[in-house]
Amino acid sequence: MIYExxxxxxxHQELKHVGSVDAADDELAKVxxxxxxxxxxxxxxxxxxxxxxxxxxxxxxxxxxxx
Amino acid sequence: MVEIASGESLNAACRAALKNLLxxxxxxxxxxxxxxxxxxxxxxxxxxxxxxxxxxxxxxxxVRLLHGILKSHxxxxxxxxxxxxxxxxxxxxxxxxxxxxxxxxxxxxxxxVDGALTLALHSMRxxxxxxxxxxxxxxxxxxxxxxxxxxxxxRALAGRGEAPRxxxxxxVEAALRSVxxxxxxxxxxxxxxxxxxxxxxxxxxxxxxxxxRDLAELAAAxxxxxxxxxxxxxxxxxxxxxxxGDSSVNEEILYHMRGSKNQIFKLT
Numbered sequence: 336m337i338y339e340x341x342x343x344x345x346x347h348q349e350l351k352h353v354g355s356v357d358a359a360d361d362e363l364a365k366v367x368x369x370x371x372x373x374x375x376x377x378x379x380x381x382x383x384x385x386x387x388x389x390x391x392x393x394x395x396x397x398x399x400x401x402x
Numbered sequence: 403m404v405e406i407a408s409g410e411s412l413n414a415a416c417r418a419a420l421k422n423l424l425x426x427x428x429x430x431x432x433x434x435x436x437x438x439x440x441x442x443x444x445x446x447x448x449x450x451x452x453x454x455x456x457x458x459x460x461x462x463x464x465v466r467l468l469h470g471i472l473k474s475h476x477x478x479x480x481x482x483x484x485x486x487x488x489x490x491x492x493x494x495x496x497x498x499x500x501x502x503x504x505x506x507x508x509x510x511x512x513x514x515v516d517g518a519l520t521l522a523l524h525s526m527r528x529x530x531x532x533x534x535x536x537x538x539x540x541x542x543x544x545x546x547x548x549x550x551x552x553x554x555x556x557r558a559l560a561g562r563g564e565a566p567r568x569x570x571x572x573x574v575e576a577a578l579r580s581v582x583x584x585x586x587x588x589x590x591x592x593x594x595x596x597x598x599x600x601x602x603x604x605x606x607x608x609x610x611x612x613x614x615r616d617l618a619e620l621a622a623a624x625x626x627x628x629x630x631x632x633x634x635x636x637x638x639x640x641x642x643x644x645x646x647g648d649s650s651v652n653e654e655i656l657y658h659m660r661g662s663k664n665q666i667f668k669l670t
Contacts, residue, residue, distance in 0.1 A: 363550065363554035
């Protein structure tokens with residue numbers, strides 16, 4: 336299962352997308368995110384299953400107001 | 403609460419006991435670091451390789467911290483600990499004496515051996531001995547991810563069918579038998595002294611029970627039946643090596659672990 340990884344460097348910044356990991360479950364996703372994206376001293380990091388993300392726009396298409 | 407700031411302030415028996423315990427934790431962490439490093443390649447998925455690489459780094463970092471304490475407070479020479487001790491003097495968990503034969507063995511080492519060390523460290527969070535208390539939380543914070551990795555892979559392998567599940571069961575039980583010996587017999591005098599002096603909050607027997615409970619809970623949730631009851635024999639058990647008999651770490655592993663083969667390149 337693919338998980339998207341989000342993190343922030345300090346409490347004043349917003350969470351930003353830093354990458355993704357492929358893991359069998361939430362617990363392994365946490366380890367892999369910690370191990371793969373350790374280039375910064377993050378104050379917060381979290382993972383979200385890609386399947387839990389609700390798309391607002393169709394992939395690759397600019398949304399048209401009123402659709 | 404009594405606070406002890408230096409090794410010299412400990413009474414002689416307590417100092418010897420704590421030196422043995424810290425050396426044994428450092429030796430096991432050194433071997434864990436080696437095995438995790440070896441298993442940077444050959445894992446079932448690339449993410450696990452990268453995780454093992456990180457786990458190896460943190461174990462070696464912990465060895466460095468513990469060797470620093472052993473040097474400053476127990477007159478121990480880290481160079482000797484790393485490079486020149488005979489294998490028979492090392493006090494690592496026996497499960498790590500040989501190459502880990504498969505991924506299930508790595509998972510067992512992470513879950514059981516690494517988990518046992520984490521429990522031992524946790525018992526020193528409020529230690530009267532400040533040099534240890536001051537570094538324990540940092541180590542425990544990093545160990546959190548080691549625990550996730552062990553538990554996550556146990557669950558994953560337990561759900562993969564009969565062959566991986568039975569190998570996993572075999573490796574975890576072997577690791578646990580090895581750890582039971584490393585904890586030592588119930589009421590072991592050095593351990594009892596460390597508890598009574600406030601260096602540790604719980605005895606090794608209590609920590610062993612905690613480990614068995616944690617494993618039982620995880621195994622039950624995954625539908626794995628583990629044989630968890632201890633059958634360890636302790637005749638001739640030595641608190642310095644935390645084992646009985648003449649077993650010791652494989653010489654080839656020591657050779658690869660040590661820098662003595664690169665002595666001529668050493669920067670002094």
